[in-house]
Amino acid sequence: MGRILIKNGTVITMDPRRRIIRDGAVAIENDRILDVGKADALKDFQAETVFDAKDRVVMPGLVDAHCHNVQMLARGLGDEVDLIAWCYDRIYPYETLLSDEATYLSALLCQVEMIRTGSTTVTDPGGYKMDNVGRALAETGMRGIIAWSGMDQWSDDRPLCEGLPGKLNTEETLKVEEQLVKDWNGREGGRIRACYGLRVEPNVSDALYRGINNLAKRDGVMIEMHAAVNKDQVEWVKKRTGHTVIEHMKSLGVLGDHWYLIHMAAITDEEVKMLKDNDCRVIHVPGATLHGAYGSASAGKFPELIDMGVTVALGCDSSAANNSLDMFRAMYEAATVHKEARIIPDLISPEQALEMATIGGARAAHWENEIGSLEKGKKADVIIVETKRSNWVPLHEFSLVPTLVYSGEGADVETSIIDGRVVMEKRKIKTVNVKTILRRAQRATEKLVKKLPYKLEPKWPFE
Ligand SMILES: [Zn+2]
Structure with missing residues (x-):
């Protein structure tokens, strides 16, 4: 100072x-x-x-508009699987096993990697035991927003493992989320904020959409949610509600500028217009779509969203869903993948990619009066x-x-x-001891991986 x-x-x-x-x-x-x-x-x-x-x-x-601090120890656990297997078979079991200590180390390591590569702000969509992520932010000195990844329903085709801390009923979810916002929003002289979060549509009931919407509006904070991540997720919503994702949210009467919608690979032209009319914020995660084949590049509407003036920010997601946290790489991807998909060499410019990674990320998080530009x-x-x-x-x-x-x-x-x-x-x-964090994170992960209900093997023989 x-x-x-x-x-x-x-x-x-x-x-x-x-x-x-x-x-x-x-x-x-x-x-x-x-x-x-x-x-x-x-x-x-x-x-x-x-x-x-x-x-x-x-x-x-740089503003990393989407990064899961708690997934840093899951590097290597989510490769070459589709979204459903990634969530329900690989990552939720990992999150179930995370102790307070492991969560804290995961967050420290994640922030070391983000700081090293130029990110100064992270918007985290949550996981559980998020107090540990807040603690890590306080220590590393990074600016950040944390949330609880709310879920209150599950089905046979989307089974949640026993013991996943997010597996709560509607009332309990509202309560823990309210508490996190109360405990963390505005901490460290305002450097740390907290907001509401919903994990992904199939795990969110209409009652939870409405309840979270009411709390977020009351507290004047946003709601982060993975939405329309790929075609399968949209089909799931359509089968149960008759609507696509944004249509469904509109029918519930919840849309507004406090919605911070992540991935958004599978949306219609009508939904692009709804997002614009309601000033919703959209987060593009090109590294995750390239790694997990969500369809954001081949079928997404990011060029249209940007053209319409919708606030679009850029994120890296996590070391298990990208797996790089380098926002420079994310800018490269944002400025190139759509050109290739549509065979138009000047579709999204490098200047627009830099906007998404700075002022766009700030605006998405309603923080542009303080950050995003010099x-x-x-x-x-x-x-x-x-x-x-x-x-x-x-x-x-x-x-x-x-x-x-x-x-x-x-x-x-x-x-x-x-x-x-x-x-x-x-x-x-200068704020934390990187060597110690690397050593402790490796050790904690080796212990955790042994307890996972699945075992991954190298494809080539080790001698
Ligand atoms: Zn995510």
């Missing part, structure tokens, strides 16, 4: 005019940005900490990205943003400031 000056960098502001400042500077006092401008104009700013950003890009920290008065969430590297050179002004999106990578991020605190400097995370 205190006063920080970042000078001599190329500052990508992401302000409403999308200004990029040559020889730019960012002045920070405590948790806020005091000024953004030419380094010359800010040279008299007295600071305890000065970063010389020559040959570097200075930009807003502007006077906003929270100081800033990353410094090294550009004198072989994946950036040669660099031109016309190719700056395309280079960042098409060949930049999380490993280029050198420094990360979150809420005015230097959380990573020269690629070293």
Whole structure:
């Protein structure tokens, strides 16, 4: 904390005019940005900490709009299976076995990986034992939103394993979610928020949709939900309600700008319009659709959503459903997969991908008055990205943003400031001991994997 000056960098502001400042500077006092401008104009700013950003890009920290902190220890457990098997056979049994300690280590490891690759904010759709995720956020210094992944119904074709902490009735679910919001929303000087969450349509009754909707509106927070993840899920909803997912939510009278809808691979043109009319937020997770074959790229309506002006943000999902948490890679995917699917080379631009990963993520979470761009008065969430590297050179002004999106990578991020605190400097995370976390996370996972009801084998022989 205190006063920080970042000078001599190329500052990508992401302000409403999308200004990029040559020889730019960012002045920070405590948790806020005091000024953004030419380094010359800010040279008299007295600071305890000065970063010389020559040959570097200075930009807003990335907003990972969808990442499950609790699934970090499930890396390798969700590959080459369809969505149903992924959830019900692989990941729910894993989540059932998570202890408080394992959840906490999972969250620490997840945040280390996000900070290392330039994310400064994470919107987590939840899991269970989420107090441990909140604790980890408090320690790593990352900004985040946490939720409980609510579910109150299950069926024979979607069986929930015994002991999964989310397996509760409607009333109990409403109660635990209400408590989490009460306990965590606004903690750490506002750096940590909490909101409501629903897991996925087949596990959500109409009573839960309505109940959560009422609580979210009362508390002025949003509701995160995995929605229309693939065609099968939509078919399931259609068979039981006669409606597609967004139509069904409309018929319940719950749609609004507090809905934060994740994946959305299988929606109709009419639903695109409903999302626009109700100002719902849509989260694109290109890495998960590429890994799990959801259909977001081949059949999704993301170009249409963006064209219509719907708020679209970008997420990485989890180390078991992507499996990379590198938002640079997510930007690359968002800017490329739709072009390929429709054979249109200028469909989603790198500039639009960068918008989704910064101001889009902030707007989706109703946090754009404080984060998502470098502007006077906003929270100081800033990353410094090294550009004198072989994946950036040669660099031109016309190719700056395309280079960042098409060949930049999380490993280029050198420094990360979150809420005015230097959380990573020269690629070293300062808030937690990474080595210890890696060691403890590996050990905790080996113990947990032994207890899983399934066993995975390597495809090639180990000697
Ligand atoms: Zn998810």
